[in-house]
Amino acid sequence: MVHSPVRTTIQAESGIPFRLVYADTKAPQNELPDHLHDWHEIIYVYRGQGTIFIDTGLEDMQAGDLFIIPGSTVHRALPDEVNPVTSSALFFSPGLLASAAGGSASFLLSLFERCRRRRVYKRQLAVDEQAKVRTFIDEIHAELELGNPLSAHAVLLHLQLLLIFLERLEDADPASSAHSSSGPGWLSAILSNIDDKLRGGLSLSELAVQAAVSPAHFSRAFKKYTGMTLTDYALARRVIMAKEHLLRNDDTMASVADACGFESLPHFYRQFKKITGTTPAAYRRTMNA
Incomplete structure (x- = not known):
């Protein structure tokens, strides 16, 4: 069976685009697959240890992180x-704060943009x-x-207070925000510039040579x-790049597909919908509404 490892659908709670997974202990076999969603996420670790893969890097997880x-x-958590x-995870749509916080929304969300940058x-x-x-x-x-x-309103207020506290x-x-990378150094080096290779296509053998390991070991x-897998990760990165192009300019779908390294326009439409659940054109309309 073909499995898409990066799409996650988040169910809202209390009638608002927000969800809390509270004090949950995830055994390795129960951890969600790698996921990619439009909602922001905050994870607090109570105890235990593990690794989390985020974007292009690996971080250790331990109590208080x-x-x-x-x-x-x-991103994907890989528990020990x-x-x-054991952690709590808060998920929320950025649009939630736009409606609740008005002009303060961009300030409350700036922390996420700094982390991304x-x-x-x-x-x-x-x-x-x-x-x-x-x-x-x-x-x-x-x-x-x-x-x-009144619970939904109270949840929104507490979320805003948490974001203010973190800001x-x-x-x-700012020095307390830091890397604690785990895994081999060659993997971090490959991941840090893998986006540059997406348009031309990724070659496992070329990446293995760059890493000085065999393709099987890579x-x-x-x-x-x-x-x-490398294929699944590359697809996820291409979809992320496509989302950014769709929101940032009015390029044609063919231009977006080419800029992000998709094989063809039909391939772009098919893979984008498989990962996001919607078409590129519908995504652009919805997010720019």
Whole structure:
């Protein structure tokens, strides 16, 4: 059976485009496949250890870590088999804040754009900062459990307060946002510039030569550390690039397909819909509405 490893559909809660997965312990066999969605995501780690693949890099996961993941970023958590991570994950549509926060929405979302631009998604929290983040998450969870007519509004308020808190942390101590890469150095080097190779097509043998390993070893290591095959990862990156082109300009679909390295216009339409659930034209209309 053909399986798409990067598409995730997020179910909203309380009638708003928001979801909380609360204090969840994921065994390796139960972890979601690599996923790619338009919602922003915040992950807080309570305990355990593991690795998370985000965008083009690998990060260690341990107690007190916070991950800020912008929408349309390929990512997958890879929990430790003996001591898996217990974490809470908050998902929300950027449009949620546009309607709730008005002119402040761009400020509240700037943290995600900085993370995307810098490709730094992890923040190591101090003990008092961990307690504060846990309190915000607990309050959101309590409101969702309560489920009364004002719960959705309360969830929005707590989410905005959490984002304000994180923005102020970044202003006060930007150095706490840091890399803690795991995996072989050659893999990080390959991933850091893989987008440049997408238009011309990726060659496993050429990448293996660049990494100074055999093609078989390259494939095994790539799958082990990223949780996906090179083909699946390249497709996800092409779809992300296509989304950016569709929103950034009025280029024709043929131009977008060519710029992102798709084999043909029909191939672009077919793969884009498989990953996102919608056509490129519908995606452009919806996101620009």
